Amino acid sequence: MLKIDDINILRMVFGIAFLRPLLNDVNADIDQGIIVLLDSGAQARAWALECEHRMDAKLITELGKSDARNYQAGVHVLKNCDTVDAVEDFLSERKFLPILAVGGILPFSLREDHYIIRLRDIKNISEFSDDYECFCKFCIENTEFIENTIKNYVNKKETTIFLTFETIGLVWDNYYYNTQCKECSKDFWKKYLQDISRFMESQEDYEDCYDVEDEIRSLIWKFLEQSTVQTCAVESVSGEMYRAVKDNKAILYDDEYYYFSERLVKKIVQPLMDTMSIGELKKLLKDQDIIICNGAGYTIKKRFTTVFGYYDRMRAIKIRKDTLMSDEGLLLEDRYEYKPSDDEF
Structure with a gap:
């Protein structure tokens, strides 16, 4: 629009x-x-x-x-x-x-x-x-x-x-x-x-009633194509990815879920904000079990581990991985996984 x-x-x-x-x-x-x-x-x-x-x-x-x-x-x-x-x-x-x-x-x-x-x-x-x-x-x-x-x-x-x-x-x-x-x-x-x-x-x-799952999937893939945001497993966050997490420029994942910062989600879904608020969108996502929440809120605290053995937590929106699988059967990390340089360690 x-x-x-x-x-x-x-x-x-x-x-x-x-x-x-x-x-x-x-x-x-x-x-x-x-x-x-x-x-x-x-x-x-x-x-x-x-x-x-x-x-x-x-x-x-x-x-x-x-x-x-x-x-x-x-x-x-x-x-x-x-x-x-x-x-x-x-x-x-x-x-x-x-x-x-x-x-x-x-x-x-x-x-x-x-x-x-x-x-x-x-x-x-x-x-x-x-x-x-x-x-x-x-x-x-x-x-x-x-x-x-x-x-x-x-x-x-x-x-x-x-x-x-x-x-x-x-x-x-x-x-x-x-x-x-x-x-x-x-x-x-x-x-x-x-x-x-x-x-x-x-x-x-x-x-219009949004097919919100398809809409979110499309927006996330399109956003990643046009940005420097990358994905990283929660158990092996490198130094550079740790900084990216703190700057809301990284997506973490485990076997079942992706973890997005709320600020990053707001950037991704900006095209939808002409006709709905972020609160309305999060409610739609929660009602359709696309995001997984604890209690009445929309975010969770997710623990992750750096490659140096340091533990930290991020406030995250938790999304099922299968929701975001591409039509070709690809997961986000299949295309946008962070590759550390040899001298990073």
């Missing part, structure tokens, strides 16, 4: 929030709220607070109770106690733009027929907030112009959700044209249209 500029998506979302009354007047309003998927519950809460502090949004702690106004976003962080019906009622709210912040795992009940944004950097809000404040001020000072711009643009086209997103971009384009320069607005408009098109295309990916 091609990378989508998070700032353009924030322009789209908060532009809809601020201009929703004008969109509603020309029957081009969004039909439901937005779901924002972040890596963890802590990130979701932090992002919601940033929205409240920097974006004039209202933080909604309890579904069904809000004093958000019609030009504001109302942000709620999904809780375990929230019922499916209450969440759907919230996302259907017409008095303000509802935004549901989800940390870690996106429930399957929310994967279909919703607008889902995947954000990985909550700092984007602080980078965007000054621009948004100036945008709102421009719209207020030029209300009649903005209103006519929206009306004229919408009346020429068939009403679709893409038209709604496109119309918001047009207002941003006018803002840049009048406050910065013609070239700035031209560059913005081209990139914005690309990003909202990719955003719409990406929605189908949330509905």
Whole structure:
């Protein structure tokens, strides 16, 4: 999936929030709220607070109770106690733009027929907030112009959700044209249209059920082909491989399992992170017995031995070896085993 500029998506979302009354007047309003998927519950809460502090949004702690106004976003962080019906009622709210912040795992009940944004950097809000404040001020000072711009643009086209997103971009384009320069607005408009098109295309990916075993196998083999990461048996870790383990650049193995550092796994599965969080992926892997865990966590402590007889432990994600066997019947070590130089010992 091609990378989508998070700032353009924030322009789209908060532009809809601020201009929703004008969109509603020309029957081009969004039909439901937005779901924002972040890596963890802590990130979701932090992002919601940033929205409240920097974006004039209202933080909604309890579904069904809000004093958000019609030009504001109302942000709620999904809780375990929230019922499916209450969440759907919230996302259907017409008095303000509802935004549901989800940390870690996106429930399957929310994967279909919703607008889902995947954000990985909550700092984007602080980078965007000054621009948004100036945008709102421009719209207020030029209300009649903005209103006519929206009306004229919408009346020429068939009403679709893409038209709604496109119309918001047009207002941003006018803002840049009048406050910065013609070239700035031209560059913005081209990139914005690309990003909202990719955003719409990406929605189908949330509905797809991954064959996660095949996906992980393919990603690991592809990653090893393009990196310097190598494998090594847990009972014979050389000096160079010991440093690689500490730098998250080695995969250890025994007769039945591979042992990956969590940081290395995050690098490998990065292509999947556009539509799921690392927490969601680890849960899928655990549920399908691809990773072996102790208790409620996803990692184990694995003891390994250096060639010098020294013992150490690594915090590892433990994966069954047969899961990662290639179509040709090869194991990772058959192709990517570390070969120590003669002078290493």
